[in-house]
Amino acid sequence: MTPNTPSLSVPKGLPVARPPGLPLEAWTPRGLYVHLPFCARRCPYCEFAVTPLRQDVERRYLAALALEAERRIPPAWRPTTLYLGGGTPAELTGEGVSRLVQILGPAAQGAREVTLEANPRTLLARKLGPLVAGLGVTRLSLGAQSFQAKLLAGLGRFHRAEDVTRAAVLAREHGLALSLDLIFAVPGQTSADLERDLDATLALEPAHVSLYNLTFEPGTAFDKRRLAGELVPQPEERQAELFDLARERLKAAGFLHYEISNFGRPGQLSLHNRLYWRNAGYLGLGNSAASHLKGERLSNHRDVADYASALERGELPIAEREHLDPDAKVRETAYLALRTSEGIVPERFERDTGHDPRVFFAREFARLCEIGVLQDRAGRIQLSGRGVSLADAVARELL
Ligand code: SF4
Structure with missing residues (x-):
């Protein structure tokens, strides 16, 4: 691996299975x-x-x-x-x-x-x-x-x-x-x-x-x-x-x-x-840190003493694990993408989640476009100017 090149290989010691549909x-x-x-x-x-x-x-x-x-x-x-x-x-x-x-x-x-x-x-x-x-x-x-x-x-x-x-x-x-x-x-x-x-x-x-x-x-x-x-x-x-x-x-x-x-x-x-x-994987270390690995969200102990004690006992300091069901993961990926100016790029979304967003969210997108908070143009699905101010309401609709 050369410096400045993102590694796409699976690092040893990290989870190796991946959820279906996720590249x-x-x-x-x-x-x-x-x-x-x-x-x-x-x-x-x-x-x-x-x-x-x-x-x-x-x-x-x-x-x-x-x-x-x-x-x-x-x-x-x-x-x-x-x-x-x-x-x-x-x-x-x-x-x-x-x-x-x-x-x-x-x-x-x-x-x-x-x-x-x-x-x-x-x-x-x-x-x-x-x-x-x-x-x-x-x-x-x-x-x-x-x-x-x-x-x-x-x-x-x-x-x-x-x-x-x-x-x-x-x-x-x-x-x-x-x-x-x-x-x-x-x-x-x-x-x-x-x-x-x-x-x-x-x-x-x-x-x-x-x-x-x-x-x-x-x-x-x-x-x-x-x-x-x-x-x-x-x-x-x-x-x-x-x-x-x-x-x-x-x-x-x-x-x-x-x-x-x-x-x-x-x-x-x-x-x-x-x-x-992008809803991509990341590893978080330290008290309260969250990780997103292998379709799971992990959260470390929030309290500094609890965090340190777990490691001193030879345990991992993980307080909570949430396995994201595939449907929730697709919805979350859409919501996160809509927070960005790039919006949802359908081909990339399909590659990442295994779903065509226009099909998966047909009902939601139709409603959000009709009330003017979402726009589907030039190959991207994005929040409109008004939608940016109402991003939380759009999130509730998608999630
Ligand atoms: S206490 Fe203040 S400085 Fe510390 S993390 Fe919170 S906002 Fe930042």
């Missing part, structure tokens, strides 16, 4: 996700599996991650993409960074894309350097969220706009493609606020922008405040207006709107996330 390329794991759960503190809207950084916890966690990598990464397997997410991977101590490089270095060799998530306030050159040198990081995904003090405070973020600029400079100095995350539809946010955030975003010339509307996930501090009437989410129509504003600005600036929440400059679209949207 090899659609399920062989090509992406590796690694969850690093440490954050300086939990943001009030966040529902991810995170924990404060403590050196003893970090040591135990990385020892467990090494065991999991040894058990689940076959020696000859070289993923096409590696995504270091969390949590905040760049929050690791210097010792933790060296250990992570030891654990993942061999698998990362030859990966075409290696993404590192970072917090603008805590990204340091002395940690970024070894990660770039040791794991071949190519992209930095920076949680900017906003550039305005009042919105950052409202989101409970502790970084400032200057931190984002400093981290962007650091990314450039290390030759990394910069991806910025922005959050919109924050309570009280006006169109002018969003325009200012987009101005600041574009001024940093990122290669990629991810745009998320603020959600109130059950159990989060924000959701409790919503239930207590202290926080009022922006109405859905207002969220759609803000999204349209951002979408038009980014498109006018030369970005391709290639997935509902994602915009990239040509040639800078996230390869790793595209694996998810």
Whole structure:
């Protein structure tokens, strides 16, 4: 295998049978996700599996991650993409960074894309350097969220706009493609606020922008405040207006709107996330990490201690397994494809699932086209402009 060539062979140690109707390329794991759960503190809207950084916890966690990598990464397997997410991977101590490089270095060799998530306030050159040198990081995904003090405070973020600029400079100095995350539809946010955030975003010339509307996930501090009437989410129509504003600005600036929440400059679209949207195979390591292998979805223990204990006992840290029945898999593949600007490409869909989408979804497509949220033209089935704003409703119809 030459570097930069995706492996289509079945890595030793990974499942070898494949569901009927699925071609090899659609399920062989090509992406590796690694969850690093440490954050300086939990943001009030966040529902991810995170924990404060403590050196003893970090040591135990990385020892467990090494065991999991040894058990689940076959020696000859070289993923096409590696995504270091969390949590905040760049929050690791210097010792933790060296250990992570030891654990993942061999698998990362030859990966075409290696993404590192970072917090603008805590990204340091002395940690970024070894990660770039040791794991071949190519992209930095920076949680900017906003550039305005009042919105950052409202989101409970502790970084400032200057931190984002400093981290962007650091990314450039290390030759990394910069991806910025922005959050919109924050309570009280006006169109002018969003325009200012987009101005600041574009001024940093990122290669990629991810745009998320603020959600109130059950159990989060924000959701409790919503239930207590202290926080009022922006109405859905207002969220759609803000999204349209951002979408038009980014498109006018030369970005391709290639997935509902994602915009990239040509040639800078996230390869790793595209694996998810193709419903392709991937392996996830770390607490709460999900994998999609052999038509099964596996989820690791969410709690750091449960995750580490399982590995220390010599067990795999898998908490849940869901075998996707073939019908659910076809529906899921359609839904994921419709989230992308490419939409459903019928020939590819048939190759991947064994079904002609126009036949399988004849009733659903007819209804969705009739109400104007779906369009079937130029050989592709895609969401219409209106459908993009109503993607969740389309998903419910298909799933
Ligand atoms: S930095 Fe990111 S992962 Fe960590 S708590 Fe905040 S939103 Fe969650």
